[in-house]
Amino acid sequence: MAVSEVASLEEIEGWSQPIEKPFLLRLVHTLSRFARRKPLGAVCGLVVVGFIIIGDLVPESINKVAKTAGFGRPVPYLMDQIEKHTGIIYPYGKQNLRDRLQGPSARHLLGTDPIGRDVFSRVLYGARVAVMVSFGAVLISEVISATMGISAGYYGGIVDKLAYRIVDVFQALPGLVVLITILGLFGSGLWQLIFTIGFVGGPPASRTIRGQTLAVMSAPYVESAQVVGASNLRIMLRYVLPNVFALIILSATLRLGVVVLLEANLSFLGYGLPPPFPSWGQMLNTEGADYMRAQPGLAIYPGLAIGLLVFSFNLFGDALRDVLDPRLRGSR
């Protein structure tokens, strides 16, 4: 009698349940709640994930690091596997001059380009550049803007003034012009694209983070941390950063689409990756205008790919913003 009473008490007060569910379960819960509230945003998120998989973001990044460390290429590429097993994808540089400018067929799903390369494969491989550049550049610019914004907001005074002179200079120059100048003079490539786009986009984005930092600074927990004697670095990393993190994630997702468009513009003008590697912008270059007349697909598919990726980034970002920050709802 008494034992059963105790058991029921435990049940009522929830003692028998674990306080926190396992991480994976929580993740699934959060995701399904997001999908129910924002179905369109969730679909766009899935499209983005699809592009990440097609673009081989994970294998490519691991292999890039492994290669510089001298391990070769430990992770297989998805695209190589599809190439081997299905036969509908060809290596992006493989030319077949006998099959130039063909229309869509079972062998070449979207036809071929002027030197007989398979357009379908090149559009798929183009995802790699777009995804690598957008995620890489956004990562870099968010690191820069978070560092600048938090330290400017935290220290104030001369650091703040200095940071804002830098931001002013970056905002005084139109992005595309600076990027063309830098990439045109110093030469272009995957790393150059990632670093320059990331570097140029960083400082202007720090304004909002600085504002949020100032708001966080007035919170009592920051003051108590200072009273207890926590170092500045510790306060910035442990107390300020987690509180501005949602803002960083938001500005990152909204910037991803912008960077894809920037990269497309740059490679369209001829400042993207050097030719053998396919990138969507470069495939649309006006040098191929005569061929597009013969084979209009050449003008259509790369642009559709850009549009789909940017569209998904934008709508996913919008949905994420609505969920994370209700104050900004519908502001764009």
Next chain:
Amino acid sequence: MQKYIIQRILLMFPTLILVTIVTFAGLRALLPTSVVDRILGEFATSDPELRQHLKEELGLSESIPRQYAEWMGVAWFWGGPTGILEGDLGKSLHSERSVVSELRRRVPVSFELGLWGQITAILISVPLGVWSALRQDQWPDYGLRSVAILLNAVPGFWIAVILLTFASIWFNWAPPIQFKYLFEDPIGHLKIMFLPAVLIGLTPGGGLLRLVRTQMLEVLRQDYIRTAQAKGLSQTRVLYGHAFRNALIPVITFIGIGLPNIIAGTVIFEQIFLIPGMGRYLIDAIGNLDYPVIQGLNLVFATLLVGSVVVIDVSYALVDPRIRLE
């Protein structure tokens, strides 16, 4: 108010000076290849005397701070050549033409293109944005918002490429190759400028439409709109006398923020439609490592942007008395 304007204008200068320092240092100190080597090719290593001679001829043999002082025109006061302060941006290393005279020909072309683009963006998206807000959650609203989102997602040059391709397939039409200036041949000029101007406006137009729509919805929910309706004003008076004007205030800022997009648009569309404006000048100069031209163009673009920010801030203060003088 005057004090505010003067203050804003004076604050432009430190930024612009920093811009000149950054571009100058980037070009002269960080660049791995020198223009001298580019011009001489393989002779640069085999004939150091020739290299030194060319360097002196192009005025690149002095120390970097000295060159900077000469470029800025500060050196003129102690007998150097004229520079920016005297309104001289130097000569192109490649064609030996003065940058200022070249800009005088090209700036109006780009400016006209950008202005047209801006005007198309406003003409298309302000009325449509208001309409979309008035039909909130009905099919015109959904349709227009979808179009706006799609316009923001595709690059402007792709629309141009598609248009040109299908125009040439279906109507056998291609844009004219020979550029005509406004005063030589106004009709031919407008024929060339029309398509790129509309296309430049499309991308910013998508964003502007969404902004006008949300602003309009925001304003329509305000108390003073209800007051105006309650005192018996006609619906048109309420909309255009009260709501519309208030909704347009943030749109001014957007037009200023959209300027980099417009500039990017002119650079790209000048390249597609072969229009001799600043963008093509820049791209040619980068190909030739033409230092004075690159520096000059970056300075002009920066002045344009910084100046427009000041104009926007001042006009903001003029339109909205609440934010004046802080």
